[in-house]
Amino acid sequence: MTLTGGLLVSLTLPAVATATASPAPAKTSQADADAGKRPYGVDPANLPKMPTMTGGGGAVSSVDQTASQVGIDVLRRGGNAADAAVATAAALGVTEPFANGIAGGGFFVYYDAKRKKVTTIDGRETAPAAFTDKTFTKADGTAMDFMTAVNSGLSFGVPGTPATWDLALKRFGTRSFSDSLRPAQEIAQNGFMVDQAFQDGVAQNVERFTMFPATAKLFMPGGSLPEVGTVFRNPDIAKAYAVLRREGPASIYGGGTLAKAMVAEARNPGTAPGVTVAKSPVTVDDLRAYQAKLKAPITSTYQGLNVYGMPVPSSGGIAVAEILNLLEAYQAKTGASTASVSPAQWYHRFAEASATAFADRNRYVGDVPGVPVKELVSKAFAAERACGFSPTKAQARPIAFGQPDGSYTGCAGGARVAAKPNDGASTTSLSAVDKWGNMVAYTLTIEQYGGSGITVPGYGFLLNNEMTDFNFVPLQAGVPDPNLPAAGKRPRSSMSPTLILKNGKPYLTVGSPGGATIITTVSQIITGYVDRGMPLVEAIAAPRLSSRNTGVTVEPELVNSDIGTALKDLGQPLTTVGEIGRGVGVAVHGKTLTAAAETVRAGGGSAMVVTPRDTASR
Numbered sequence: 001m002t003l004t005g006g007l008l009v010s011l012t013l014p015a016v017a018t019a020t021a022s023p024a025p026a027k028t029s030q031a032d033a034d035a036g037k038r039p040y041g042v043d044p045a046n047l048p049k050m051p052t053m054t055g056g057g058g059a060v061s062s063v064d065q066t067a068s069q070v071g072i073d074v075l076r077r078g079g080n081a082a083d084a085a086v087a088t089a090a091a092l093g094v095t096e097p098f099a100n101g102i103a104g105g106g107f108f109v110y111y112d113a114k115r116k117k118v119t120t121i122d123g124r125e126t127a128p129a130a131f132t133d134k135t136f137t138k139a140d141g142t143a144m145d146f147m148t149a150v151n152s153g154l155s156f157g158v159p160g161t162p163a164t165w166d167l168a169l170k171r172f173g174t175r176s177f178s179d180s181l182r183p184a185q186e187i188a189q190n191g192f193m194v195d196q197a198f199q200d201g202v203a204q205n206v207e208r209f210t211m212f213p214a215t216a217k218l219f220m221p222g223g224s225l226p227e228v229g230t231v232f233r234n235p236d237i238a239k240a241y242a243v244l245r246r247e248g249p250a251s252i253y254g255g256g257t258l259a260k261a262m263v264a265e266a267r268n269p270g271t272a273p274g275v276t277v278a279k280s281p282v283t284v285d286d287l288r289a290y291q292a293k294l295k296a297p298i299t300s301t302y303q304g305l306n307v308y309g310m311p312v313p314s315s316g317g318i319a320v321a322e323i324l325n326l327l328e329a330y331q332a333k334t335g336a337s338t339a340s341v342s343p344a345q346w347y348h349r350f351a352e353a354s355a356t357a358f359a360d361r362n363r364y365v366g367d368v369p370g371v372p373v374k375e376l377v378s379k380a381f382a383a384e385r386a387c388g389f390s391p392t393k394a395q396a397r398p399i400a401f402g403q404p405d406g407s408y409t410g411c412a413g414g415a416r417v418a419a420k421p422n423d424g425a426s427t428t429s430l431s432a433v434d435k436w437g438n439m440v441a442y443t444l445t446i447e448q449y450g451g452s453g454i455t456v457p458g459y460g461f462l463l464n465n466e467m468t469d470f471n472f473v474p475l476q477a478g479v480p481d482p483n484l485p486a487a488g489k490r491p492r493s494s495m496s497p498t499l500i501l502k503n504g505k506p507y508l509t510v511g512s513p514g515g516a517t518i519i520t521t522v523s524q525i526i527t528g529y530v531d532r533g534m535p536l537v538e539a540i541a542a543p544r545l546s547s548r549n550t551g552v553t554v555e556p557e558l559v560n561s562d563i564g565t566a567l568k569d570l571g572q573p574l575t576t577v578g579e580i581g582r583g584v585g586v587a588v589h590g591k592t593l594t595a596a597a598e599t600v601r602a603g604g605g606s607a608m609v610v611t612p613r614d615t616a617s618r
C-alpha cells in the first residue's frame with residue numbers, strides 16, 4: 001500500500017533550507033503511476049517528515065505526515081482548506097489517537113477568502129444534563145482526586161468533533177462527510193507506521209490503559225508496547241469510521257450506533273478485575289441535544305495586523321489578545337519596541353504579559369454569561385494592566401487580576417488567585433490554507449494524552465475526559481469562579497487556533513496543543529514571527545517559556561543559557577520542564593505559502609505544500 005496523490009510531491013522535494021528531517025530514499029515511480037487509485041494506508045517508502053516546506057497550491061501542517069498528506073491530497077484534487085482540515089483531522093484520529101478523536105472536541109477557525117470573513121466553530125464537549133457544581137466533589141465538599149476523575153466515565157463530555165466536521169463541511173467545505181472520512185478509515189484498516197511519538201503515547205499511559213481491558217488490548221496487544229517501525233492497524237476504529245460514514249452524524253447525535261456504544265461505555269466502563277471507576281450520568285438524549293456552534297471570533301489588532309481567535313468557552317482568543325496587547329503596552333510604556341529589545345528582555349516582557357493575562361483569564365473567563373470580553377481585549381485595559389510592568393524586575397506571582405470595567409486610570413487590581421495546576425498536555429493542532437486563500441486553524445482534543453483511558457469496545461477509539469477541564473471547586477473561596485461544572489455547560493479551554501490577516505489579506509495561521517500552555521505557545525510564535533523577524537519554523541522551534549501566573553516554566557535549552565541567567569536575575573521564577581507545546585502554522589506571502597511545524601519537539605511535525613518550490617520564504 002502507499003499513499004495516493006501527493007506522495008510524489010513529498011518524496012521529490014528539494015532539501016528545504018531549514019529541514020532537519022532527512023527524507024527517505026524516493027520510491028516514486030510506482031506511487032506516481034498509482035496516484036489516485038490506491039487506498040490509503042501504510043507507506044513502505046516512509047514519507048519524509050519535513051518541518052517546513054514552501055510553495056504554492058495549498059498547504060497543510062500537522063504533527064503527523066500521514067495526516068498532512070491526506071490534507072494535501074484533498075487540496076490537490078480541488079478541495080478547499082475546510083475540506084482538507086476535516087480529512088486531516090479524521091486521519092489524526094487514527095494516527096494520533098491519544099490526542100484527539102471522534103469522541104473528543106475542538107475549535108475550528110475559518111477564513112473565507114471570498115467573503116473576507118472569519119467564523120469559528122465551537123465544537124467543545126458539553127456536560128451531561130445531570131452535572132452540577134458538585135459533580136467533582138467528595139462527600140465532604142472537597143475536590144475529588146484529579147486522576148481519579150480523569151480515569152473514569154464521569155469525566156466524559158458529549159463529544160463535539162463529528163458535529164464540528166459536519167458543520168465545517170456544510171458551511172465552508174465542498175466535499176461530503178463520508179468522503180472526508182474515507183482516508184481515515186483506510187489508514188486504520190491498512191495500517192500506519194508506528195513512530196516514537198506513538199509508542200511514547202502508549203508508554204506513558206500503561207498504568208491507565210491497563211485499568212481498561214479494551215484499551216490495553218487495542219494499544220498493548222500481547223501486553224507490550226507497539227514497536228517503532230512496525231505497522232499498526234486498528235480495524236475497530238475503521239469500523240467506527242465506516243459506521244459514521246454510513247449513518248452520518250446521526251450515528252452520534254441522532255441516537256445511532258455510536259451514540260449507544262459511547263453512552264453504554266461511559267455509563268458503565270469495562271474495567272480490569274479489582275478496578276472500579278466513577279460512572280458517567282450521560283444519556284443518548286444528552287448527545288441528541290448537542291450542537292456545534294458557529295461563533296464570531298475574538299478580534300484584536302497587533303502591530304497593525306488583525307488577529308482572530310477562539311471565543312468562550314475557550315479562553316484562548318481572549319488571553320492571546322491580551323498578551324499581545326500587553327506587549328504593545330510595554331512598548332509604549334518603555335519607548336523600546338518588542339522588535340528591538342534583547343532576547344532576555346523579550347522573554348521577560350512575554351513572561352510578564354502572559355502572567356497578567358492569566359490572572360484575568362482565571363478570574364473572568366468561562367462558559368458563563370457576562371464575560372467582559374470587549375474590555376479584556378481592549379487596548380485601554382492592557383494599558384492599565386501594564387502599570388505593574390518593570391523592565392528591571394519581575395512582578396511577584398501570582399499577579400492580581402485586573403478590573404475590566406471600562407474605567408482605566410490607575411492600577412486597579414483584585415485578589416491574587418493562583419492558577420489551577422491540573423492542565424493536561426495533549427491535544428493536536430493543524431493548519432490548512434488553499435490556493436484561493438481560505439485558511440483554517442483547528443485544534444482538537446480528548447483532553448489528557450489518552451483521554452479517560454476508556455476505549456469504546458469494538459470501535460477502537462478513546463472517550464474524552466474533557467469534563468476535568470472544569471474547576472472541581474472554586475479556585476479561591478469568596479472569589480466567583482466562572483469555570484465550575486453545570487448541566488449543559490462547556491468547560492473552559494485554552495485552545496487557541498489563531499488566524500492573522502495583514503491589510504485584509506491572509507498572513508498567518510498558528511496553533512498548538514499543550515493544555516494552558518497553548519496560550520503562551522501560540523502567543524510566543526506570533527511575537528517571534530511578527531516582532532522578531534524569525535522565519536515561521538524558527539519561531540516555532542525557539543525555546544519556549546510559559547508563564548501562567550504561578551511559576552514560569554521554561555525548556556531546558558532556555559534555562560541553561562545566558563538568557564535563562566538574565567531572566568533569573570530579573571526575578572523570573574523559572575522551573576525547567578521537558579517540552580512545551582507542538583506548534584504548527586502556515587505563513588502566507590501572496591501565492592507563496594510556507595507551512596511549518598516542529599523541528600525537534602515530539603519527533604518533529606509535518607509541514608507540506610501542494611507544489612513545493614525551492615524558494616526561501618519565511
Ligand code: GLU
Pocket residue numbers: 423424425426427445446447448466469492493494495513514515516518
Ligand atoms: N483540554 C485542554 C483545553 O481545552 C487541552 C488539552 C491539552 O492540550 O492538554 O484547554
